[in-house]
Amino acid sequence: MEKNTKYTDKTNTELSKILSQKREELRVVRFTSAGSRPKDTSEPRKIRKEIARIMTEFSSRANTVKK
Numbered sequence: 001m002e003k004n005t006k007y008t009d010k011t012n013t014e015l016s017k018i019l020s021q022k023r024e025e026l027r028v029v030r031f032t033s034a035g036s037r038p039k040d041t042s043e044p045r046k047i048r049k050e051i052a053r054i055m056t057e058f059s060s061r062a063n064t065v066k067k
Contacts, residue, residue: 005050007057019054022047 007015026047032038 005053007054010057012058012061015054015057019051022051022054026051 007018010018026044029038029044029047033044
């Protein structure tokens, strides 16, 4: 996971694909941490922030289209 990913350069289909991958990654991290002690306790938080960045890009694109 890299924080410097530019989501403004991606198309809507690429963003939706990345979003589904991140949501699946979050689901896997949640279930593996429920069974045993997680290696990185901040990993779910990082994934949620990435998901929020992608969703923010979607909403900003929708707002610019409406204007």
